[in-house]
Amino acid sequence: xxxLVESGGGLVKPGGSLRLSCxxxxxxxxxxxxxxxxxxxxxxxxxxxxxxxITDGGTKDYGAPVKGRFTISRxxxxxxxxxxxxxxxxxxTAVYYCAPGGxxxxxxGQGTLVTVTS
Amino acid sequence: xxxxxxxxxxxxxxxxxxxxxxxxxxxxxxxxxxxQQRPGQSPVLVVYExxxxxxxxxxxxxxxxxxxxxxxxxxxxxxMDEADYYCQAWDNSTVVFGGGTKLTVL
Numbered sequence: 287x288x289x290l291v292e293s294g295g296g297l298v299k300p301g302g303s304l305r306l307s308c309x310x311x312x313x314x315x316x317x318x319x320x321x322x323x324x325x326x327x328x329x330x331x332x333x334x335x336x337x338x339x340i341t342d343g344g345t346k347d348y349g350a351p352v353k354g355r356f357t358i359s360r361x362x363x364x365x366x367x368x369x370x371x372x373x374x375x376x377x378x379t380a381v382y383y384c385a386p387g388g389x390x391x392x393x394x395g396q397g398t399l400v401t402v403t404s
Numbered sequence: 405x406x407x408x409x410x411x412x413x414x415x416x417x418x419x420x421x422x423x424x425x426x427x428x429x430x431x432x433x434x435x436x437x438x439x440q441q442r443p444g445q446s447p448v449l450v451v452y453e454x455x456x457x458x459x460x461x462x463x464x465x466x467x468x469x470x471x472x473x474x475x476x477x478x479x480x481x482x483x484m485d486e487a488d489y490y491c492q493a494w495d496n497s498t499v500v501f502g503g504g505t506k507l508t509v510l
Contacts, residue, residue, distance in 0.1 A: 330504040333498065383446060
């Protein structure tokens with residue numbers, strides 16, 4: 287059974303940093319492209335970015351709103367995906383989901399809430 | 405950047421057919437998928453690669469994609485289908501979501 291458990295969310299001030307984690311199980315993590323998607327309160331889904339498998343180059347792509355501020359990484363030895371978020375803005379307030387895949391997403395975690403407020 | 409446009413809301417009577425559209429430039433040239441999201445829950449994939457249904461998704465959910473419009477069709481709509489629905493496609497190395505459609509079953 288595929289399981290995705292996001293953690294690391296919380297309250298942070300504008301300009302601050304936070305690192306999210308996504309612990310994955312039930313599939314071959316090292317072969318998977320992994321994606322972060324977020325959803326602001328009462329709003330729609332927004333693609334944050336993705337990382338390919340190491341064998342596919344470990345390439346990272348980001349959505350325009352987070353490019354240059356967020357960094358996706360992975361530790362295949364721990365089956366864990368990360369999202370380092372720097373220079374946070376109030377607009378980054380959202381539930382952050384991780385999902386295996388690069389083009390469509392058949393499995394989602396429960397998400398972790400990040401609130402950016404002064 | 406590529407954009408996908410959905411109607412904000414669609415209403416349907418129980419047992420009738422609901423159609424939710426998603427429009428984008430030459431969308432038919434790309435694969436489209438659809439997600440259902442009930443309040444307080446994570447999204448669920450209901451259609452992928454335009455027309456395919458994941459295991460466990462009822463047959464009443466179907467998809468199509470041609471020209472500039474993709475459509476999610478729910479036949480014999482049930483009260484449990486009331487939810488937000490999002491279309492999604494790829495554009496080069498990015499992923500794009502539509503703004504979402506709230507389906508009301510009344």
